[in-house]
Amino acid sequence: MESSPLSALEQRLISHLQVLYPQTDAGELARQCLSALKLDAKTPSPQPHRNIWDQRDIMLITYGxxxxxxxxxxxxxxxxFVxxxxxxxxxxxxxxxxxxxxSDDGFSVMDYTTVNPSVGRWRHVSALAQxxxxxxxxxxxxxxxxxxxxENYKAGVEPGASYFYEADPNADLSNVVRPRTSPLLREIQTQNGIKHVWCTFSHDQIDLNFENPAVLLEFLSIIYQYLEQGIRWFRLDAVAFLWKTPGTSCINLPNTHEIIRLLRLLIEHKAEDAVIITETNIPNRENLTYFGNANEAHLIYNFSLPPLLINTLVTGSCDHLKNWLMRMPPAQQGTTYLxxxxxxxxxxxxxxxxxxTEWELDNLINTMKRFGGKVSSRTLPSGDIxxxxxxxxxxxxxxxxxxKGPDQWQFARFMCAAGIQLALEGVPALYIHSLFGTENDHDRVEHTGQLRSINRHIWNMDDLEHALNTPTHHQKVFEAMVRLLxxxxxxxAFHPNATQYVLHMGDRLFAxxxxxxxxxxxxxxxxxxxxxxQSFNLAELNLIATDEWTDLVSGQKxxxxxxxxxxxxxxxxxxxxxxxxxSEPN
Incomplete structure (x- = not known):
């Protein structure tokens, strides 16, 4: 009996798998991938270049x-609260x-299938998703x-025995790009003797081996559970480091992009409203490659925006921000920036x-230290910090x-940053503490020993409600932010894919x-x-004379x-x- 012809989805899936796993039966692995997601091979492809968002989409970033x-x-x-x-x-x-x-406030996951009992249950996630x-x-x-x-890796049993990336400590790993200063390899005693496992981040965070298709299948099962609980937006954490090839930088490798294309293909066939976002904290040019040809990430983080915008507002010059924005390509339909x-x-x-420049970066760092900030470092391939x-x-x-250091313009400067963020091409994502004007939490840093804890304050709801209902800067920030949102x-005109054109009005006016x-x-x-x-003439804008022009912020015509x-x-x-x-409630 002749086998039925392959569907379009199967053909595309097999083409990705043949690149990633050339020694594997790609047809059989494709069937396993579809089974892990409980996905019908005959599922029609979603319409390409769809914008699954509009100007109403604003993201809140928060820990549970x-x-x-x-x-x-x-x-x-x-x-x-939300x-x-x-x-x-x-x-x-x-x-x-x-x-x-x-460790790492959640990014060292012990079990992807369970909600931390101290936070809640899956039913709470599903309720939020409604x-x-x-x-x-x-x-x-x-x-x-x-x-x-x-634990299974150390014991030599599956699942786990073949899930982690091992390396020879004598191999030349000098080109590996890392975001930390800790040693790359960790020595581990296993049932099969001493092994050295790869740790891009910390020795508590062991890198997975995606050269093993079983690891891919595990994550497809995890994605299926996320979808079943109502999750539709997927953030691929630290994905730039996913594929390793000793002798290379082990970042942004071609097979990493191939994995993303494969995940995009499967996830959007399972759920047409699903969105993939890549988290790649790397130089701007490399970051842009994660759009692919509108077949990788739907959204990429605009990682250059935070340091450039903060630098702009503390130096009083928008030259770097303006020049960067002018060089940013408009996102294709069906993709946009976060x-x-x-x-x-x-x-x-x-x-x-x-x-x-190095001088400008040092100036920014020293200013942030004056304002109570800390600095984390990484090790370069040369060994320098x-x-x-x-x-x-x-x-x-x-x-x-x-x-001039601290001044009376903190609130105005803070809201100016929000005004820029909310007006730019893309989907705005606001950290929950930006809604409250939460200060540096030095006590939490001392308690955890982690510098990132400075911006991970835990609010008691009674304290927060009091702060938002009495004349505090928290109330002032929250009310102004919500109004602007x-x-x-x-x-x-604030649709994430609406036209954007940079104006030249000097270095003190960003427009x-x-x-x-x-x-x-x-x-x-x-x-x-x-x-x-700062002053300017409206004539510089070439406003259409037959239209009525209103400042949406103040209401002034x-x-x-x-x-x-x-x-x-x-x-x-x-x-x-x-x-x-x-806007009206969702």
Whole structure:
């Protein structure tokens, strides 16, 4: 009997598998991949170049236990807060790893199939996914040294015995690019003798071996469980380091991109509304490659934005930010950027390579130290130590300027950063502490011994509610941020794929133009990024005289299109010819 012809999905899947696993029966492995996802081979392909997002999509980044209240499960507390306070301001919740873990605040996963009992249960994740889109972390490069897989590795039994990447300690690994200063290899006593396992990050985070197709199949089963619980957005954590080839840099290798294309193919066939985001904290040019040809990541992190924007606002010059933005290619339809300024990690410095000089970088680092920040480092292939990221809360990072130190413009500077982030091409992602203006948590750093803890404060809900309901800077920030988010969500010109064009208005005024996909709404975003008043003439913008122009932020109408506008320190305009509606709850 002749076998039935292969479906289009099977043919595409086999082509990827033949590249990755040339010694394996690709047809049989393709069937196993489909089975792991419970995916019908005849599933039609989704329409390419679809934008599965619009201007209403704004992401909240948070740990599952950032908000705690008495004996309530933290995930339940978080759900209640975002539903009550933010349902008309955000649409996506990025739940940072919520699994049992042994270190790194969740990124050293012990069990991908279980929710950490101290945070909640799968039902809490599913409940959140009914009200918001939920992004989950696929911590795909490594897992905990205390995981069942690694225990099995040491015992020489499956699953696990062949799951981890081993290396010869005498091999030439001098070209390997790393984000840490710890030794790359860890010596382990196993049932089969002494082995040396690969540890890109820490010795508690053992790198998985994707040369073994069984590891791929394990992660497809994990992805299936995520989908079953309502998760639709997938963050591929540290994915740039996934594939190793000794003698190379072991970062951004061709097979890493091939794995991403394979995962994209399978996940979007299983769920048409699924979105893949790659987390690649690397120089800008390399980061852009993770779009592929609109067949890898749907979204990539705009990693150069945080250091460049902070540098802009503390130096009072937008030259570097403007030049970078001018060189950023418009994303193809069906792809876009994830714009963030703060996150659970520090402010990455690798994305400034080729954008800031060494002197400018040192100046930024020293300024952040003045504002209470810390600096983490990495080891270069040469053995030299180099700054890797700045650890600081965004509120403190914007507390002053390079020239004058802390000043009275902290709130205005903070909101200017938000105004820029929300106006740029892409989907904005706001760290939960940016909504509250949370300060550096030095006590938590001392308690954990981890520099990143400075920006991972845990709020008791009683304390947070008090801070948001009394005259504090937390209340002022929260109310201003939510108002800005609501305005943003109503403007078609802020669609993540709407046209963006940089304007030249000097180094103290950062400005760009956005136009909606249907070309009906034009919006000029103009920011004074200095601590002194700045003026410009509306005639510079060539506004269409037959339209009515309104600043969406203040509500002021600008009828004299030849008039002069003066912006106070860090003041900004969202000047639009049409006023969109305020957003409504999801």
């Amino acid at each position: 236990d950032t908000l705690r209240w008495d004996d309530h499960p933290p995930l339940e507390t978080l759900h209640g 539903k009550t306070r933010l349902s008309d301001a955000i649409s996506v919740v990025h739940l940072l790893p919520f699994f049992p873990y042994s 009200d918001f889109k939920v992004m989950g972390d696929l911590v795909i490069n490594h897992c905990s040294s205390r995981s069942r897989w690694f 714009d963030f300024v703060a996150s659970h990690d520090g402010v990455g410095l690798r994305p400034t390579e080729g954008l800031l 180099k700054p890797y990221e700045i650890n600081i809360s965004l509120w403190n990072a914007l507390s002053g300027s390079v020239a 609501k305005i943003r969500r109503g403007q078609p 760009f133009w956005r136009q909606s996909l249907d070309r009906r709404q034009s919006l000029f975003a103009i920011f004074n990024i200095s601590d002194e008043p 600008h009828e004299d299109l030849l008039g002069k506008v003066t912006l106070m320190p860090y003041q900004f305009l969202w000047l639009a010819n049409k006023v969109g509606k305020l």
